[in-house]
Amino acid sequence: MFLYLPNKFDFIQEMKRIILFAIAIMTVGFANAQGTGSRFGIKAGVNFPNSSSDFHENETLMGYQVGIFSEIKTDENFGIQPELLYSTHGVKNKFVSDGISYDNEVKLSYLNLPILAKYFVTQGLTLQAGPQVGFLMKAEENGVNITDHVKTIDFGLNFGIGFNFLEDCSVDLRYNLGLSNALDFHVEDVNYKIKSSMFSLAIGYKL
Template sequence: MRKIILSAIAIFAFGFTNAQQTRFGVKGGLNITSFSGDNDSNALIGFQVGGFAEIKVIERLSIQPELLFSTQGASFDAIGNNNDIDYKLNYINVPVLAKFYVTKQFTVEGGPQIGFLVSAKRDGNDIKDAYKSTDLGFNFGAGYNFTDNFSVGIRYTVGLSGVVDGGDYDDIYDYYDSAKNSVLALTAAYKF
């Protein structure tokens, strides 16, 4: 984890050397999360908050590394009672996105993400040891710039790695059916 944080700092530091080509900002918003795979999970509502750097590469293309705190997880129907069982996972996510300006206002983006598990709870009980410490995903989304500083966005993160620390998978079908993070994020961002 230390290497990833140092890499993120290095990317942000690189931005300072190209200050006229780089803008920094903060963002936050709503997460609608569940586990994909062969399970009956229901959505949980969470949030994400963090910062980013938008590094201009060419006229319409930027690279946007981010550092986000994200609440994720899923809810399951409890058998035999009316209460749901909530699995709440908190991550520090580091996505690195290619951001393309279709017009000055409308953008599309995509790129990989690595997440580091901070905590995991099942109905308030610590279950962090049952989950993998890192999570891999791929993001794709779109955004709209109302002004040069204020924008909104929608992003979907497809989980690429299973979240449960279950060891090896017997075959490819076990991998496909394993629980993976699935996150739909609606965000607002402000660039300085």
């Protein structure tokens, strides 16, 4: 179980999150303005976590994602797609200390900024890969705020495929490989960690 302590710097942290959000928005806006092959759109989907942890038992919780993207074609076969997504997921876990079993339900929310390279196999089918940085927006354990005990930045790598249909619509199936420990805390002499990896299925619409 996490020990929650009130954060004296909540206001400063919130301002940092707002600044990061603004930087991400400007990045997407700048990308959208480049080249004649640019398309701007919105997307939404579901997340299926596949987290790894040091807990004795681990059960993941589905989440969702919603946001905006810009598809920038550099030529007939290649493109770049920056996105700005609000994404949620969670995990149920159990660990034992001094013979006592603890059950936790942790829910995490991030503002994710993936930047994907896209290869157009055909006009409709694409292969996608690229890095992702996530900024923590909210973290709860059993309904209690634990933001102070979760790392504020998360890194990952995305791999996936996409299919364009009806000219303006697309569907993406991806796997995000978590590279950093989202949670990192100690119970006596034992260190528990969780890496957030997940599959996602999302539908996009180009405006």
